[in-house]
Amino acid sequence: MKCKMALCQMVTRPDVQDNYDAARNLLAEAARQGADIAILPEIWTTRITPKNCLENAETVGGPAYTLMQAAAKEHNMYIFGGSIPIAHGDKIDNTCFVFDRSGNEIGRYDKCHLYDIDVDGGVSSKESAFVVPGNHQLVVDTEFGKVGVLICYDLRFPSMFLKLAQLGAEMIVLPAAFHIQTGKAHWDFLTRARAVDTQVFFAAVGCATDHEAKFVTYGHSRLVDPWGEVLCEMGEEEGVAVVEIDTDRVKEIRRQLQSLQHQRPELY
Numbered sequence: 001m002k003c004k005m006a007l008c009q010m011v012t013r014p015d016v017q018d019n020y021d022a023a024r025n026l027l028a029e030a031a032r033q034g035a036d037i038a039i040l041p042e043i044w045t046t047r048i049t050p051k052n053c054l055e056n057a058e059t060v061g062g063p064a065y066t067l068m069q070a071a072a073k074e075h076n077m078y079i080f081g082g083s084i085p086i087a088h089g090d091k092i093d094n095t096c097f098v099f100d101r102s103g104n105e106i107g108r109y110d111k112c113h114l115y116d117i118d119v120d121g122g123v124s125s126k127e128s129a130f131v132v133p134g135n136h137q138l139v140v141d142t143e144f145g146k147v148g149v150l151i152c153y154d155l156r157f158p159s160m161f162l163k164l165a166q167l168g169a170e171m172i173v174l175p176a177a178f179h180i181q182t183g184k185a186h187w188d189f190l191t192r193a194r195a196v197d198t199q200v201f202f203a204a205v206g207c208a209t210d211h212e213a214k215f216v217t218y219g220h221s222r223l224v225d226p227w228g229e230v231l232c233e234m235g236e237e238e239g240v241a242v243v244e245i246d247t248d249r250v251k252e253i254r255r256q257l258q259s260l261q262h263q264r265p266e267l268y
Contacts, residue, residue, distance in 0.1 A: 001248065003144040005171075005201075006030030006038040007221040007241045008082075009234050011208045012047050012177075016056055019045050020067055026240055027068075031075035033242040036144065038075075039205040040068075040082030041221070042152050042177040043094065048207075048215045050130040057087040065097060073103030078142055082175040082205070083111065083151050088132045096149050096175055098140050106141075110134030111151040112160065123179045125215075127153075137163055145170040145247050148200075152176040155190050155204070158197050165198040165260055170250040172198065176206040183218025195224035199253050199260060201245050209236035226253040 008026040013019050023044055030038040042048075045064050046056040058064055064084045072079040079099045085092040094111035112134040114127040137160070138149045148164030148171070155174060164172055172194070178187055183206070195202035202224045207217040222233040223243050232243045254260060 001144055002244055002246055003037065004033070004035045004242055004244045005203055005223060006033065006035035007203060007205045007223060007232065007234060007243075008038055008040050009206060009208045009219060009221040009237075009239055009241070010041060010044055011210050011238045012044055012213070012217075014047060016046055020063060022238070023064075024067060024071065026238075027071040027075065027077075027079065029240045030242060031071075031077050033240065035077055035242050037078040037080065037142070037147075037173075039080045039173050039203055040175060041205050041207045042083045042175040043085060044082045044175075044207065045084050047213055048177055048217075053085040053092055054130055057085040057092045059087055068097065069099055069103045069105070072099035072101060076101045080147070080149060080173045080175070091130050091132050093134070094127075094131050094151060096138075096151060098138075098147075098149065100142075107138050107149065109138035109149040109151065110136075111154065113153045113157055115153040117182075119181065122181045123215075125179075137167060139164055139167045139169050145250070148172040150174050152178065155194060158194065161194050161198045162260075162263070165200060169198070169200055170247055171201045171203070174202070174204045176204055177215070178206050178218040180209065180216045180218045183220065187218060187220055191222055192224055192228045192230065195226060196228040199226040199257070200250060201225055201247070208238040226250050 098107035148169035219236040
């Protein structure tokens with residue numbers, strides 16, 4: 001079945017309202033290009049610092065939530081809402097909401113693997129200091145097949161991807177805000193490997209690059225097919241890329257190379 005997927009790569013601006021406006025415009029452009037599914041990046045409502053995320057945390061039904069809900073209904077388009085900070089006590093959940101064509105919430109995923117790293121001479125982060133880790137998987141049903149959802153640092157954990165494939169996912173989306181340092185080093189082969197591991201169409205949608213920000217993101221949103229071919233890759237700039245896929249390709253690849261069926265859970 002043919003499906004048009006829109007990668008909505010956006011700059012996170014200092015002003016939250018500006019980010020709402022940018023997201024609304026990108027989703028409208030995705031719809032103008034005929035997208036069936038639109039994907040936003042990770043933490044698109046605010047620049048990514050602990051202070052910003054905590055101060056701009058929302059509740060379910062808040063402005064970002066209602067913006068995405070309304071856009072899904074207006075444009076008759078599935079929206080995988082990147083992620084937004086949702087208040088959780090004195091911390092937040094890093095949450096992706098999924099809306100169907102009628103604006104109904106059909107899934108919520110809270111980022112499970114938290115970005116606690118310290119690269120010598122480079123990026124340092126302790127996401128666990130202000131984010132509560134999620135504890136569940138998410139696969140949603142669409143007329144194009146089942147779609148799994150993960151967020152950013154989850155990219156480094158192949159077992160989580162395989163679990164989504166075992167749950168029936170034929171597409172996986174990953175909103176992200178990959179740092180430019182680790183993005184340049186690892187983004188290419190990790191995104192292609194995860195698509196090949198799971199034999200899915202894999203859409204990894206990042207924040208566009210703003211060299212003035214404290215946390216400089218990599219951009220380079222991309223769509224990879226089940227054979228590991230990069231169908232689309234963006235650069236550093238904000239924008240929308242719409243790509244038509246044929247979901248029957250997943251079944252073709254899985255028939256020819258049955259690696260998912262050849263797993264040995266009794267050994268690993």
